[in-house]
Amino acid sequence: MKMIFLGAPGAGKGTQADIFAKRLDIPTISTGNILRAAIADGTETGRQAKSYMDAGQLVPDEVILRIVKERLDQPDCQKGYILDGVPRTLAQAQALEDMGVTFDQVVSIEVSDEVIVKRMTGRRACTKCGATYHVEAAPPKVEGVCDQCGGPLVQRADDTAETVLRRLEVFHAQTEPLKEFYGARGLLKLVDNQPTIEATTQAICQALGL
Secondary structure, three states, rough: OOOEEEEEOOOOHHHHHHHHHHHHHOOOEEEEHHHHHHHHHOOOOHHHHHHHHOOOOOHHHHHHHHHHHHHHHOOOOOOEEEOOOOOOHHHHHHHHHHOOOOEEEEEEOOOOHHHHHHHHHEEEOOOOOOOEOOOOOOOOOOOOEEEOOOOOOOOOHHHOOOHHHHHHHHHHHHOOHHHHHHHHHOOOOEOOOOOOOOOOOHHHHHOOOO
């Protein structure tokens, strides 16, 4: 099973990708992880990526996709894989297709902007131990205080309403068109957001016929 998980930032695609990776015994491929691994391993492509990052520049699509292709060619991907966070644009999707990278299913977790904003702006993190909470879904016993170490809880800069809305704008402009791209190839499965992680997992299972 070769899959892509799509969804807005905060839609839960990373969580679901991890669940299905364990269930299907296939790796999750996230761009951040494989980029760090390629740099740590000192591969030629990894060294190229590092040179851009050291210069404070974005790593070009060509280099990122070459790292993705190298990762997908490894033995543990022979039974399948889940891509999380790539492709992000139509250009990346087309380039992967041109490289011969194919997929069996593309799952898009559908969550409204309103729910995303509420979900992400409600997140809080401990400044001492890094434990995470949510003001509604998983609040601490004492407001603003970490249950585990008593440290102060703060809202990360990435989780402010302004930042979340900006990230959603980028998602709608650059990544959402992928639904039409993969829909035209008969690969797209739309899964509506559910009230719990478990219910979303079940909805994805139904969509995939698992």
